[in-house]
Amino acid sequence: GQQVMQIPQYQHVQEGEDFTTYCNSSTTLSNIQWYKQRPGGHPVFLIQLVKSGEVKKQKRLTFQFGEAKKNSSLHITATQTTDVGTYFCTGRGSTLGRLYFGRGTQLTVWP
Amino acid sequence: DTGVSQDPRHKITKRGQNVTFRCDPISEHNRLYWYRQTLGQGPEFLTYFQNEAQLEKSRLLSDRFSAERPKGSFSTLEIQRTEQGDSAMYLCASSLARGGVSYNEQFFGPGTRLTVL
Numbered sequence: 001g002q003q004v005m006q007i008p009q010y011q012h013v014q015e016g017e018d019f020t021t022y023c024n025s026s027t028t029l030s031n032i033q034w035y036k037q038r039p040g041g042h043p044v045f046l047i048q049l050v051k052s053g054e055v056k057k058q059k060r061l062t063f064q065f066g067e068a069k070k071n072s073s074l075h076i077t078a079t080q081t082t083d084v085g086t087y088f089c090t091g092r093g094s095t096l097g098r099l100y101f102g103r104g105t106q107l108t109v110w111p
Numbered sequence: 112d113t114g115v116s117q118d119p120r121h122k123i124t125k126r127g128q129n130v131t132f133r134c135d136p137i138s139e140h141n142r143l144y145w146y147r148q149t150l151g152q153g154p155e156f157l158t159y160f161q162n163e164a165q166l167e168k169s170r171l172l173s174d175r176f177s178a179e180r181p182k183g184s185f186s187t188l189e190i191q192r193t194e195q196g197d198s199a200m201y202l203c204a205s206s207l208a209r210g211g212v213s214y215n216e217q218f219f220g221p222g223t224r225l226t227v228l
Contacts, residue, residue, distance in 0.1 A: 033216065042202060043154060045216035088153050098144075098167055099217065101153030 004091045006102035014110050019079050021105035023072040023089030030092050032065055032072045033099065038085040046074075046087075079109045113137060115220035117203050123226045124193055131189045132223045136205030143186050144217060145178055146202040154202055160186060161208065193227045200224050 005024045013019050023032065031050045035043035047056055049065035049072060056063045062075045072089055086106045090099040116135045124130050136143045142161050146154035157176065158168045162183040175193075180186040190197055201224075204217040 042219040042221055043204075043217075045218070048216060090153075098156045098159060098169075099154075101146075101155070103151070104153050 004089060004100045004102040006089055006105055008105055009103060010106050010108075012108045012110065013079050015081060016078050019076040019083070019107055021074050021087050021089075021107075023074075023091075023102060025070045025091045025100075028069050030069075032069075033090045033092075034063060034072075034074055035088045035090060035101075036085050037088065037104070041085075043088060076107075079107070081109050081111055083107060084109050115203055115205050115218050117201075117220040117223050119223055120221060121224045121226075123228065125228050126193060126195060128193055129189065129191045130193055130225065131187055132201055132203075132225075133185060133187050134203030134205075134220060135185045136203070137207075137218055138184075140205035140207045140218070141183070142206045142208050143180055144204040144206075145186070145188050146204065148200045148202055148222070149198075157188075190225075193225075195227045198225055198227045 003026045007022050011019055031048055033048045034046040036046055037043045047063050049063055052069050053067045054065040060077045064073045074087055076083055086104040088101050088104040090101050092099055115137055118133045122130055144159040145157040147157055148154045156169050157172055158178050159166060160180040163180050175191045178188045200222045202222045203220045206215045206217045
């Protein structure tokens with residue numbers, strides 16, 4: 001079955017440092033979505049990437065979709081304590097509907 | 112509150128008992144999903160509905176699990192003869208699919224945490 005792998009699994013940074021998480025799929029994805037889950041909370045949608053090579057920005061967050069549509073990255077510039085949480089990439093392959101979640105990257109930000 | 116709601120938020124049961132969870136999606140959303148999440152893992156897909164039709168079910172889902180969405184609005188997830196391995200957070204999500212395109216964000220509910228003793 002389809003697998004979405006995410007690295008690193010854990011990342012600890014000092015507030016103000018940058019952070020990047022990478023997502024890789026074994027198969028081509030029709031689109032990729034990123035979610036953030038705060039400790040004790042539920043996943044919250046951040047963004048969706050559809051086009052090959054697409055780059056989208058949300059304030060300090062930059063999302064990229066690879067040219068082959070098999071990988072993606074999320075980069076946070078100058079992390080803040082409010083960025084704490086687990087970031088998940090989810091891929092949707094040929095099957096409509098279901099999302100494949102990776103294990104996520106758990107980000108800890110020290111003040 | 113117009114978000115996705117789930118009930119109960121917590122359920123403790125003894126092994127072998129049946130449990131049922133309810134999910135109320137965002138009212139205009141025609142797609143509803145069930146996921147299971149254990150500690151340190153991402154949400155694992157269980158099943159999803161478009162309106163009242165169950166369109167996909169994970170092969171990981173045993174026959175003890177059944178889900179319904181009888182009127183295309185709320186949904187229930189039932190687990191029969193619960194086992195300790197069923198202990199997890201059960202998440203419900205909904206989305207709006209228009210014109211056959213399902214590339215839409217999913218809105219998650221707060222989840223039901225199940226503990227099987």
